[in-house]
Amino acid sequence: xxxxxxxxxxxxxxxxxxxxxxxxxxxxxxxxxxxxxxxxxxxxxxxxxxxxxxxxxxxxxxxxxxxxxxxxxxxxxxxxxxxxxxxxxxxxxxxxxxxxxxxxxxxxxxxxxxxxxxxxxxxxxxxxxxxxxxxxxxxxxxxxxxxxxxxxxxxxxxxxxxxxxxxxxxxxxxxxxxxxxxxxxxxxxxxxxxxxxxxxxxxxxxxxxxxxxxxxxxxxxxxxxxxxxxxxxxxxxxxxxxxxxxxxxxxxxxxxxxxxxxxxxxxxxxxxxxxxxxx
Ligand code: C2E
Ligand code: CA
Ligand code: CA
Ligand code: CA
Numbered sequence: 001x002x003x004x005x006x007x008x009x010x011x012x013x014x015x016x017x018x019x020x021x022x023x024x025x026x027x028x029x030x031x032x033x034x035x036x037x038x039x040x041x042x043x044x045x046x047x048x049x050x051x052x053x054x055x056x057x058x059x060x061x062x063x064x065x066x067x068x069x070x071x072x073x074x075x076x077x078x079x080x081x082x083x084x085x086x087x088x089x090x091x092x093x094x095x096x097x098x099x100x101x102x103x104x105x106x107x108x109x110x111x112x113x114x115x116x117x118x119x120x121x122x123x124x125x126x127x128x129x130x131x132x133x134x135x136x137x138x139x140x141x142x143x144x145x146x147x148x149x150x151x152x153x154x155x156x157x158x159x160x161x162x163x164x165x166x167x168x169x170x171x172x173x174x175x176x177x178x179x180x181x182x183x184x185x186x187x188x189x190x191x192x193x194x195x196x197x198x199x200x201x202x203x204x205x206x207x208x209x210x211x212x213x214x215x216x217x218x219x220x221x222x223x224x225x226x227x228x229x230x231x232x233x234x235x236x237x238x239x240x241x242x243x244x245x246x247x248x249x250x251x252x253x254x255x256x257x258x259x260x261x262x263x264x265x266x267x268x269x270x271x272x273x274x275x276x277x278x279x
């Protein structure tokens with residue numbers, strides 16, 4: 001038994017140091033990822049539930065690592081946030097997405113909005129709004145071509161500061177949406193205080209929306225609440241025709257999910273936009 005215990009301890013510490021090593025390796029290569037052009041922005045269409053036209057594209061970052069292959073954002077965004085690397089990385093994504101949308105508009109493609117996820121860590125920098133204006137100016141993109149997705153937890157943790165920054169951005173014409181909505185604790189009265197345009201219902205409520213009465217009730221409540229505040233409501237993670245039909249009855253405004261398309265490289269997104277393949 002003692003032997004086994006020792007082995008166990010040894011195994012544990014070995015795996016811990018391997019974990020630490022891997023993390024360090026990942027952190028070092030993340031530092032180089034931008035310079036080595038290993039980060040790529042993919043786009044996932046956001047579709048008008050009535051007309052089935054593409055209204056926007058959400059920018060979702062991908063890391064194509066020369067040895068590890070495709071590293072998902074779920075694996076490296078948290079590390080980027082802990083190390084502060086999310087600031088330069090997030091700024092690069094923002095600039096790239098603005099440039100891409102300006103290029104699409106210049107080609108005469110249907111005018112859409114690109115939506116870019118902002119980490120709460122990016123809000124700790126006092127000049128966030130200025131780097132957003134710079135990204136728009138340098139790309140030559142109108143403010144109405146950009147939407148910023150922020151999480152509910154950001155609003156909860158630093159409400160007055162966040163409201164001030166979002167207010168500046170929105171007054172310029174940039175759209176603001178609340179991502180993963182329903183997973184935090186925002187109340188109706190609370191939401192009213194923030195300058196926002198849209199709520200994105202978290203995928204966790206959409207997955208079983210046609211079979212689980214609780215999820216259906218939550219999705220319904222979010223849509224009604226959003227509409228009563230004159231906000232647009234977007235459902236994310238829509239994978240089936242049944243989910244789509246359910247959301248249509250509730251007059252949800254926009255949908256996004258594998259039913260239409262996963263996130264795809266810019267060239268493919270451009271084809272979808274040119275052909276309006278869902279309409
Ligand atoms: P998110 O912002 O909630 O993005 C939606 C995630 O759901 C994406 O995962 C997307 O690929 C996935 N998804 C979309 N439709 C479906 C569907 O029908 N079914 C399923 N199962 N999944 C679907 P992804 O790209 O892996 O990103 C994960 C998270 O990483 C994002 O969640 C976001 O929080 C973060 N992230 C991604 N890109 C960025 C970025 O550029 N900046 C920041 N700060 N965070 C990002
Ligand atoms: Ca998002
Ligand atoms: Ca989301
Ligand atoms: Ca999410």
